[in-house]
Amino acid sequence: MKQYTVKQYMNAIESALRVDWKTRVRIMNDLASDFQSRRDAGQTDAQIMAELGTPKAVAAEFNAAFAEEHGPYQSPLRWVWLALAVLLPLVANWTGLQPAEASSIGIIGGADGPTAIFVTGRFGWSGVLPWAVGFLALFLLAGWCRKARGRLWLPLLLCAAVSIGSAVSQLNAAHAMAMTGALPVWMYFIANVLSNGTVFCLGVLFYTVFCLRRP
Amino acid sequence: MEQQFARQLKKGALEMLVLALLDRRASHGYELLLRLKESSGGQLVLKEGTLYPILYRLEDDGCIVSAWQSPTGEPQTPKTARKVYQITGQGRAVLAEQVEVWRQFSGSVEQVLEGNA
Known part of the structure; x- marks a missing residue:
């Protein structure tokens, strides 16, 4: 020992x-x-x-x-995860940039269509979707999933679908940004996946896999 | 299968045995583990993780009470003291009931096992 x-x-x-x-x-x-x-x-x-x-x-x-x-222990912390999963998209939606503002930023930044769309998407509720889904998965993992092993598949599939989907769409957005911006594609991509929570969601996915493999 | 059967059996009986030991005299946790082992001829070797949940259940049901005591007897802080568990009047009543049920039950189990019906 x-x-x-x-x-x-x-x-x-x-x-x-x-x-x-x-x-x-x-x-x-x-x-x-x-x-x-x-x-x-x-x-x-x-x-x-x-x-x-x-x-x-x-x-x-x-x-x-x-x-x-x-019965299985359910962490009280799970309510924090649930609150974050619900509040983040709401807050992002309330404070999110409206299309008009977005396009004006786009103009200031010298960007055209795709960037304006990207900026809008990033600050609306859908722009924080990977964050929200990650927190929702944590909420499930901290309680509901502990009651039966098979329930681990729900957060697993949720996180997998959202992080892959988000990574693909952010890659497209990064390409669009690199066409008009000064930085290389990969820098935009990394900035995007970090800020919209794709990396976080991927982390939760790995954690779920870890839970699934744990005896 | 065999293990599960033994565990289920033990689970029900341990509560009664802990009460019976505390009925003879108040003890702290470790002492109870030793007394259980000793009085069962080395058969009942429990871990803390098994004993304490039983004690908590009994305490929550009002069958036993706990108090912090120093080795010399006066109440003290948790730092240096031992938590001593003591049976209550209600605990004695529950124990008497359980012993009664146990005697009847084990008697009839024996009868079935020995019999040839």
Whole structure:
């Protein structure tokens, strides 16, 4: 087993626990008490940690016991993901540039049709679609997907479709921008996929694949 | 299959056994693990991750209460103290009921296994 200090060991257990906050405090208190009792019984810290098992194993026992009783753990953080998934497109739509403004920017920048269209698309709700879908997938992964393994396919397909579709359309947009702009295509492309969330969505896709492969 | 059967059986009985041990005297978690192992002749070796969820269930149901105590007895902060679990009146009533059900049940199970109906 990896060498831990007691504090590191406890922290590692705590971060691997998948239980609500109150139960988490309860468990950590009891484990601290357990540690004291074992010290009283004459065990060294290294012996105690070896006997309790790896932090992951200790947390896994608790997780299994609570999942059996209360159903799979659903992270409260998932509501943050859902809020972001809903609010981002709304905010982008409210504050998004209207076509008139977009074309005036286009004129200032010396751009013609395609860029104006791109700028509009980028700031409307559809311009943040990959961000929104990524957050929606995180929301599903943090709760709903944990109830059955097959449910992982929904965020997987969502993220795959959106990131591939978005990457293709941003590549077209980058070509259009490079025709009138000063920078090479790939720079526009990278700027586009970073700002509209394609890279983020792709990241969530990889995370979903990781979840699917995890035993 | 075999493992699952053993786990299911254990799960129901452990709650009663923990109550029975606490009925004899109050204990902290680690002590309970030792007492379970000892009194079962080394058969019931539990991990913290199995015992504590049982204790929480019992505590939430009002069958046991916990208090922080230092080794010398007076209440203290969680830093140096042990959490001691104690059975309540309600816990004793539940225990008596469970023991009754268990005795009846194990008796009839034995009868079926031994019988030739």
